[in-house]
Amino acid sequence: MLHSAHCALMSMTSSGVLVVAGTHGNEVNAPWLLQQWRANPVLIDAAGLPVQKVIGNPEAFRRRRRYIDRDLNRCFLPDLVECETSGLEFQRARELLRLHGADGENPCAVVIDLHSTTAAMGNSLVVYGRRPADLAFAALVQGALGLPIYLHEADPEQTGFLVESWPCGLVIEVGPVPQGVLNARIVEQTRLGLQMCLRSLEHALQGEARLPDALVVHRHLGSRDLPKSDNGEPQALIHPELQGRDWHDIDPAQAMFRAADGSDRGEEWVAGEIPVFLNEAAYAEKSIAFSLTRREVWPVEVTWLQALQQLIRAA
Amino acid sequence: MLHSAHCALMSMTSSGVLVVAGTHGNEVNAPWLLQQWRANPVLIDAAGLPVQKVIGNPEAFRRRRRYIDRDLNRCFLPDLVECETSGLEFQRARELLRLHGADGENPCAVVIDLHSTTAAMGNSLVVYGRRPADLAFAALVQGALGLPIYLHEADPEQTGFLVESWPCGLVIEVGPVPQGVLNARIVEQTRLGLQMCLRSLEHALQGEARLPDALVVHRHLGSRDLPKSDNGEPQALIHPELQGRDWHDIDPAQAMFRAADGSDRGEEWVAGEIPVFLNEAAYAEKSIAFSLTRREVWPVEVTWLQALQQLIRAA
The missing domain is CATH 3.40.630.10 (Zn peptidases)
Incomplete structure (x- = not known):
């Protein structure tokens, strides 16, 4: 300039x-x-x-x-x-x-x-x-x-x-x-x-x-924690096939979590819900394993x- | 059993x-x-x-x-x-x-x-x-x-x-x-x-x-720090094309470091030297950006x- x-x-x-x-x-x-x-x-x-x-x-x-x-x-x-x-x-x-x-x-x-x-x-x-x-x-x-x-x-x-x-x-x-x-x-x-x-x-x-x-936003819906035992210890971790898939459409058949023995855990995935902040280190203390969003297209x-x-x- | x-x-x-x-x-x-x-x-x-x-x-x-x-x-x-x-x-x-x-x-x-x-x-x-x-x-x-x-x-x-x-x-x-x-x-x-x-x-x-x-080992040769200013601040970071290439053979033309303005820094790469522990977080305080090894095949x-x-x- x-x-x-x-x-x-x-x-x-x-x-x-x-x-x-x-x-x-x-x-x-x-x-x-x-x-x-x-x-x-x-x-x-x-x-x-x-x-x-x-x-x-x-x-x-x-x-x-x-x-x-x-x-x-x-x-x-x-x-x-x-x-x-x-x-x-x-x-x-x-x-x-x-x-x-x-x-x-x-x-x-x-x-x-x-x-x-x-x-x-x-x-x-x-x-x-x-x-x-x-x-x-x-x-x-x-x-x-x-x-x-x-x-x-x-x-x-x-x-x-x-x-x-x-x-x-x-x-x-x-x-x-x-x-x-x-x-x-x-x-x-x-x-x-x-x-x-x-x-x-x-x-x-x-x-x-x-x-x-148009403005494309991923609107925050809520967050999910890892499955925990009564004393607060994680019983399963973010599923390896979910890890790294922030912003991606997720197949509803995709399991959320995987236990140490290789078994899948967690609720059903809701179609159209898109994960963000999968495994952000600092959110563990906030009991957040990842957040869920919905993709929306807003007219500007x-x-x-x-x-x-x-x-x-x-x- | x-x-x-x-x-x-x-x-x-x-x-x-x-x-x-x-x-x-x-x-x-x-x-x-x-x-x-x-x-x-x-x-x-x-x-x-x-x-x-x-x-x-x-x-x-x-x-x-x-x-x-x-x-x-x-x-x-x-x-x-x-x-x-x-x-x-x-x-x-x-x-x-x-x-x-x-x-x-x-x-x-x-x-x-x-x-x-x-x-x-x-x-x-x-x-x-x-x-x-x-x-x-x-x-x-x-x-x-x-x-x-x-x-x-x-x-x-x-x-x-x-x-x-x-x-x-x-x-x-x-x-x-x-x-x-x-x-x-x-x-x-x-x-x-x-x-x-x-x-x-x-x-x-x-x-x-x-x-x-045979036993294949990567024998430790030494370590490299980031280029630093007189007051100890890094002047360049591990080159993005080197990041993640632990255990890999590196082309001698590959630069070690990259400055914020995109320019390459650091000495020539020695042919046959193989990096490990590229960007281990805890080694920053030990002034180690990565270590160098040589691959050797030892008869068992x-x-x-x-x-x-x-x-x-x-x-």
Whole structure:
């Protein structure tokens, strides 16, 4: 971008774009990407947008642990700012909002939260709820790169996600990669996803964005745990023929689980239900072996883009 | 096995076979297999051998961490018993020897130590040094299942491995699997490897063992770290075309590393050097991105089997 165009763009918005890596301290690829980006500013084309880059949970990242006291990505609860909930992550959540929230010291209207997973999710987006600006943002990125979208909503057991505390936000979720492992392919997928997010925002800001006709989402239906004994020990594991088949249509005859003796376990598969986050390491403690979704094709509404533009153009 | 044959076999040896899972507390598949085996004794055919099953590092396993103070699998140093080295793992190493060592309360002449790795090692064996009984044991299992063998020796930076403190011992190393993730395929590979180890020992004990003509080993040459900046940050990652190619012949033109901007880095590949443990999560802190080996075919010596038989037949 030419210097003059860059300046013109900067003056159109006083609000930044927040890019968060290491919200979970053992998801190490995005923090490495941000560090490399700092050292080499042309690594990712920010499309002239004022980007703020932060490590979500620096202490957990330093110790290569998902979190210290509590999952930071479940701490962004509606009453977060008022309540004096204790613990490192609640404190960090408040700090992130104070520094980079929509009304913070360095205000950001949009957040992009970079995650990785041990599940074979490929390069994908997670959207929380149905805020029009989020749907426009996701539709623009999906229209450009074809990334699948996991629409997470209406699960009272899973709340307090970071992006919900900003007016607009997406998660980029890339896998499979073990926790604590740097992987060049995962880094490159994250880089491409992030760059397209920034380009899409710039297109929206400039009035050049063209939404696709339809948005394909995988809408969250619920989650399944492994079969457990009375004392909570797994009695069977995700079936080897199911492992790695995130986003795939599953034959209803496919067993969910397999016991150590090779026998199949678990309920019947419901036709049309599509698994995601199969065997994400961190979800074991949340009693989630995988989640189930339904693939839906939504007509894109023109008001979505207007909502996104309104947000990012607001002075 | 018939009851009478079983009893006859038991009386041939007073020494047990020690099976250790969870030497690293975040390698969760083998501990689960042992737990399932306890609940269902026919899950693994112990071939009539008196097997002692233990969790190597119970406290680390409870916390799903590799270790608490220090890697338990580097604590079995020659002067371990004499020196009053402190820390949970040194204490546990002494305890394991006191309880299950060759001269322990429940003496075991042979140990099988079950590990998993984030590297694509498949189902494999690790042998430490060239003790004849170890080589016979490994040759019998390789002859039956064809598993590749990583022969680790002569690396002054990597010492104190558990199996070295028993008269005979092998590591079964299975991957790829993320730390903390239960995977049915990894469990089954571990089960098959362990069962063949036990069957091989029984064949040796009964005088029915037939060694193959040759033992194929991948002999440890050394290790490579990622290119690092002065402050220790990685400047490039394992090349995506190298990732997952453990045990494979590598084209000398193949780059070792790739930087975030897509450029290749690292020295020339030496023809004939074969990588193993590519991107094992736990080796990052040991500054090991992967290790290099040379494939060698050794004629099997008849004295190896005699050494193994002498050990397991000793009263």
